[in-house]
Amino acid sequence: MQVYFPHDGDLRLAWRIQLSLAAKLPVVSAGDRSADWEAIVDAQTGTVLELLDVSMYAASWGRVFYPNPVVTLQKEDLAWDAPIPASAYRKVRLGRLDGSGYLRGRYADTADTPNRVQQTDGQFLYERTQPQFLEVMAYHYVDQVLNWLRREGWPDLFTKPLRINARAVLGDNSKFLPKSWAVHFGEGNVMDAEDASIIIHELGHAIQEAQVQDWATARAHSPIRAMGEGFADWLATLFFAEPRRGFHSTYVGDWDARGYVPPQSYLRRVDNAKTMDNWQNEEHADGEIWSAALWDLYLGLGGDSADATKRRTARATAARLVLTSHLYLSDGRRDTLKYAHGLDALLTADRFTGPDPTRPGPHEQLIRDVFAKRHIRT
Numbered sequence: 001m002q003v004y005f006p007h008d009g010d011l012r013l014a015w016r017i018q019l020s021l022a023a024k025l026p027v028v029s030a031g032d033r034s035a036d037w038e039a040i041v042d043a044q045t046g047t048v049l050e051l052l053d054v055s056m057y058a059a060s061w062g063r064v065f066y067p068n069p070v071v072t073l074q075k076e077d078l079a080w081d082a083p084i085p086a087s088a089y090r091k092v093r094l095g096r097l098d099g100s101g102y103l104r105g106r107y108a109d110t111a112d113t114p115n116r117v118q119q120t121d122g123q124f125l126y127e128r129t130q131p132q133f134l135e136v137m138a139y140h141y142v143d144q145v146l147n148w149l150r151r152e153g154w155p156d157l158f159t160k161p162l163r164i165n166a167r168a169v170l171g172d173n174s175k176f177l178p179k180s181w182a183v184h185f186g187e188g189n190v191m192d193a194e195d196a197s198i199i200i201h202e203l204g205h206a207i208q209e210a211q212v213q214d215w216a217t218a219r220a221h222s223p224i225r226a227m228g229e230g231f232a233d234w235l236a237t238l239f240f241a242e243p244r245r246g247f248h249s250t251y252v253g254d255w256d257a258r259g260y261v262p263p264q265s266y267l268r269r270v271d272n273a274k275t276m277d278n279w280q281n282e283e284h285a286d287g288e289i290w291s292a293a294l295w296d297l298y299l300g301l302g303g304d305s306a307d308a309t310k311r312r313t314a315r316a317t318a319a320r321l322v323l324t325s326h327l328y329l330s331d332g333r334r335d336t337l338k339y340a341h342g343l344d345a346l347l348t349a350d351r352f353t354g355p356d357p358t359r360p361g362p363h364e365q366l367i368r369d370v371f372a373k374r375h376i377r378t
Contacts, residue, residue: 002043013043051155060097060122062136066090067196067240068255071248080189080259084128094124094136095143103135107158108142110135112165112182134166134193138185141199145239149207152316154323157210162203166193172259174198176205178216189259197236197252198267204232211326214334224329224337225283230290231322237270237291238298241315242308250295270295276339276375289374290339294322296370297346301363321363324349339376343367347378 001016017039040050069088070078096106101120103110110116117124117132126133142162149157163182168174172188183202185193192198208215208228218224233252241249248254253267268284270291279286302314328345329337347368350361361367371377 014049015039015041015043017041048153050151051153060094060119060124062092062094062124062140063089063126063133064092064137064140065128065194065196065255066092066243068194070255070258071240071244074247076265078258080255080263089127091125092140094122094140095147097122103139103164105139105143105161107146107161108139108164109161110139110164110166112163112180112184113167114165128194131167134185134191135164137196138164138166138183138193138199141196142183142203145200145203145235148239149319149323152319157207159210162206167191172256174202176202176209176216178206178209178214181206188256189261190256192256195253195256196240197254198256200236200239201232201252204228204235207235207323208232208326211323212330212334219335221281221283221286222335222337223286223339223342224334226286227290227337227339227342229283229287230292230294231287233268233287233291234270234294234298234322237295238315238318241298241303242311245311274374289376290342293371293374293376294318296373297321297367300366300370317363320353321346321349321367324353339371340378343371343376344378346371 002013019039038051039048041047042049065088066072069084070076072088072090073085094103094105098104101118101122102116103124113135115131117135124132124136126136142164146157160181163180165182165184168184168186170184170186172192173186174184174192176183183199183206185191185198185202205216205228208231215224215228218228236252237244237250244251248266250269250271251266252269254265257264257267268288268291270288272288272292274289274292276289278289298314298318301317302310303318305311305314325342325345325348328348329341333341347361347364350363350367351357351359352361354361368377
């Protein structure tokens with residue numbers, strides 16, 4: 001049936017199409033064919049404006065930080081060992097679980113977590129003092145980010161669920177393991193899986209690996225590794241751009257860092273003043289240059305607007321451009337790639353997602369300007 005669908009601040013004439021469960025559709029990966037979908041397709045361009053999973057799943061509920069107690073309580077001096085009031089938690093529906101009672105679903109599976117939780121009644125309502133809380137946090141945010149990206153046109157990023165160890169013995173460190181297709185979250189005064197930005201950062205590495213094979217195993221301290229760290233930081237801030245707006249919106253790890261000795265306000269931030277002149281040959285530090293350029297891109301697209309609709313559009317556009325750009329970095333040049341190649345990939349993504357791929361993309365000048373600010377040029 002034809003409908004008018006809100007998109008990019010406008011109403012588009014579109015077709016609402018029910019997708020058959022058994023159909024072999026190009027927009028649905030092999031791992032997604034266990035679901036029923038509804039597509040909203042632009043009647044003029046044929047572009048998929050939204051892809052909605054309309055399957056019915058087991059109803060389960062969890063308790064999480066959204067994104068962390070510092071932000072929710074807006075309490076700058078909150079200590080890592082302070083009592084956390086009930087107001088710092090949010091009750092959420094846990095999406096796409098398989099009904100087994102485990103935190104196992106379409107996008108994530110906490111199977112690597114020792115003594116994993118099982119709740120046959122679907123009530124995963126834990127608090128920070130209980131180890132099961134970490135599993136709920138990790139499952140929920142992996143699921144939520146991938147479901148958000150699916151709605152933005154990326155339904156088939158993963159072909160199988162990402163395995164999660166929410167309580168790994170790694171010290172105060174977390175990691176993505178590409179060969180095991182898993183993320184493991186470390187310890188510390190603040191356990192890493194208590195901080196949603198740390199969870200999403202590690203998920204960011206998995207997303208890039210899914211798009212560009214062996215990204216995660218590139219040469220240590222290479223620009224491509226630094227781009228990966230920068231993207232992961234940026235994804236964590238972009239996802240929470242609205243709930244954090246006006247308070248720690250550019251911070252990564254601002255709850256985890258409270259547990260450092262001495263305590264810190266954040267691990268990294270994406271609104272730094274770094275340029276290529278500050279290159280340190282250390283991928284996390286150098287990743288701050290890349291994340292800052294991507295954050296400036298989001299702001300330039302409308303992320304700094306007073307209009308919430310424009311901010312949401314900017315968030316969607318930025319995600320589309322950056323994820324599409326990764327596909328133009330998959331030609332085997334991995335260890336020789338520079339930031340200039342990443343910029344060129346963004347310009348290519350802008351051109352091919354624009355109205356005419358034979359002409360410069362609609363955001364070319366903005367992209368060039370925000371990267372030139374960081375001394376990155378093609």
